[in-house]
Amino acid sequence: MGTHEITIGPTRITLVQGDITTQTVDAIVNAANSALRGGGGVDGAIHRAGGPAIMAECRMIGGCPTGQAVRTTAGNLPAKHVIHAVGPIWQGGQRGEPALLASAYRSSLAVATAHWAKTVAFPSISAGAYGYPIDQAAEIAIQTVLAEAPGLGLAEARFVLFSAADLQTYAASLERVRGRPRGDAAGPAKTPG
Numbered sequence: 001m002g003t004h005e006i007t008i009g010p011t012r013i014t015l016v017q018g019d020i021t022t023q024t025v026d027a028i029v030n031a032a033n034s035a036l037r038g039g040g041g042v043d044g045a046i047h048r049a050g051g052p053a054i055m056a057e058c059r060m061i062g063g064c065p066t067g068q069a070v071r072t073t074a075g076n077l078p079a080k081h082v083i084h085a086v087g088p089i090w091q092g093g094q095r096g097e098p099a100l101l102a103s104a105y106r107s108s109l110a111v112a113t114a115h116w117a118k119t120v121a122f123p124s125i126s127a128g129a130y131g132y133p134i135d136q137a138a139e140i141a142i143q144t145v146l147a148e149a150p151g152l153g154l155a156e157a158r159f160v161l162f163s164a165a166d167l168q169t170y171a172a173s174l175e176r177v178r179g180r181p182r183g184d185a186a187g188p189a190k191t192p193g
C-alpha cells in the first residue's frame with residue numbers, strides 16, 4: 001500500500017488505498033445516482049456505515065442532476081458531511097462525459113467549501129457501476145481537483161482508491177502532473193512478488 005502526495009499552495013493532494021467510509025476528514029464524497037436513492041459500491045457502503053439519517057435527508061432533497069452535488073449530514077460516519085456527487089454514466093466518451101465528470105468534482109468542492117470543509121475525501125466517481133474507464137477518470141479527477149482546490153483554500157483533497165490497481169492508475173496521473181517521474185519512496189509502490 002502506498003501513499004502519494006503533492007502540495008500546491010495551501011492544498012495537499014493525497015492518494016491512499018482504502019475504504020472511504022472510514023476516512024477522518026470534514027467531508028466525504030459519495031458516488032451517487034441522480035435520484036439519490038442509494039445503490040451499490042461507494043453509495044451502498046456510505047449508507048450502510050452512516051445509518052438511516054443520510055437517506056432521510058436524501059429523500060428530502062429529492063435528487064441531483066448529473067454533474068452536480070448536494071450535501072447531507074454524515075450520520076454515524078467520522079466525517080461531518082457527505083457530499084453526494086452524480087457522475088456521468090459512460091456511453092463511449094462522446095456524450096459529454098468528460099465535462100460532466102469534471103463538473104461533478106468541481107461541484108463537490110464548491111459544496112464542501114460552502115460548508116467550511118477543509119479536508120475532503122473523494123472516491124473515483126463514475127469508475128465503478130457507471131463504467132468510466134479508470135485511466136481517463138483518474139486524469140480528470142486529478143486535473144480538476146488540482147486546478148480547483150488550492151484557490152478554494154482546501155487543506156487536503158484525498159483520493160481514496162479501493163484497489164491497488166486504481167491507486168497505481170491515480171499515482172500515474174499525479175506523476176504526469178508533477179512532471180518528474182520518480183521511483184523513490186514517494187513514488188508508486190511496487191507490488192511485492
Ligand code: AR6
Pocket residue numbers: 018019020021031032033037038039040041042043044045087123124125126127128129130131132160161162163166
Ligand atoms: N471506498 C472507496 N471506493 C470504493 C468503495 C469504498 N467503500 N466501494 C467501491 N469503491 P461506484 P459509480 C470504488 O460503483 O461508478 C451506485 O449503485 C469502486 O471500486 O461506487 O459512480 C450508485 O447508487 C469504483 O472505483 O460508483 C449509482 O447508481 C469507485 O469506487 C452508481 O453506483 C466508484 O464506483 C454510481 O456508479
